[in-house]
Amino acid sequence: MNPVWEEWVKLETRRQFLRRGGNALGWAALCALGMREAEAAPAKPAGKPGAPAANPLGLPHFPAKAKRVIYLHMVGGPPQMDLYDYKPQMQEWYDKDLPESVRKGQRLTTMTSGQARFPIAPSRYKFQQYGKGGMWISELLPHTGRMADDMCFIRSMHTEAINHEPAITYMQTGNQITGRPCLGAWVSYGLGSMNQNLPTFVVLVARPSNTEQVQAISARLWSSGYLPGEHAGVSLRSAGDPILYINNPPGVPSQVRRQTLDGLRALNELNHKIVGDPETHTRIQQYELAFRMQSSVPDLTDVSKEPESTYKLYGEEAKNPGSFAHTMLLSRRMAERGVRFIQVYHNNWDTHGNVAGRLPSQCKDVDQPTWGLVQDLKQRGMLDDTLIIWGGEFGRTIYSQGGLSRENYGRDHHPRCYTMWMAGGGCKAGTVHGETDEFSYNIVKDPVHIRDFHATVLHLLGVDHERFSFKHQGLDQKLTGVEPAQVIRDLVA
16 A cells, blocks of 8 residues: 555544545446436537636626726724715704614624713714715715715615624625635635736735724635635735745745746645645645746836826825825736735724724825726726725714714714725716615615625626535535525616
């Protein structure tokens, strides 16, 4: 017996053996049926030489409106009533208690559940109507207002999660429990790469100018979960080498690196023939991608040749690596080079206190750069097939957490309603979907759950969420889970 195989037999448990062999009879029967059917079927003409192989998943299911996604996640939960959900009548409710008829006994976080009062905190910011649809947008976002006719607003997002860890996991993966594939991994798995020299799914973590209360985020949010490991997001660093070890060590030329990888590939292929672990092929593919990225990534991240007109769009901060403006510029460069899914995180939106001190700097970080990204894609003819998503994991409360004055206040987590927006990629521009009550506390029209939102995003990418699954633990796992989810047709152009 081969000594490697002998060692494997010694290490394998009975449970592993039964799991590996449990489907043997079923596969044998299926193979026999397939052979019988093949013998009876008429012969099909051979395909043209050099023609691309068909997508084994049969995706997209129908013509896609969007080819790629740029998802801008505001970590912490932006306060919807200070940015997009205008509630002028709340000025008359200043420092009055939130009526129980509005709260209806709904769950609160431990940060405010012990408060003796829940005093109403009207937004201290002025609003203005923009665009043909007259969308109300805060004075903190003047550049965003200028592109209102390119945007599709969802005022009626809601979730069951009330704390950050489960809420952001839910928003990213469709489940509050960690370990599931995120949206970017699903898109990578289903639609594949548009550039073999760059990752299909890239993650950028922008550095906020204010770091008063940042939330912990980690690679679990861009994990591939139970999908093959090659579909996990590749995180680019904001300082130093964009990816660790992207460059060869001193004295190691590219030719030697190539020979080393060829040797590793041969060893891994031998190991795969003996053990049969699919992760071995993932490792091989990741090594090969890393080699190709050694030339493609430095070119991608080198913005030194961008014209001055670029910085008039994105702002001077785009010259500062790690800033949100810089990540927007990189996002455009990735999109035009064929990166399928670009995930951007911007932290410090958890405004439990000091809204007046923090929200202006948060909005300044993202306002012009986001507008610049939309204008840049539009002038390059790419906005129509690039879906841009902006939003957080939940909203904020109309009542104040902690001290309250006309000039300052804080807001707790609020899962019952919050605002997100999309642009490009086949969404219905210049529209507003959903309504909340006068307190921005409950949804009164057209609710959109996270499952519905994910189903709609997949639809814009040409994917039927009901038919898009992955077999895991004996179940056909889906991004949208097992509970009902629907595509929101009013969001689709």
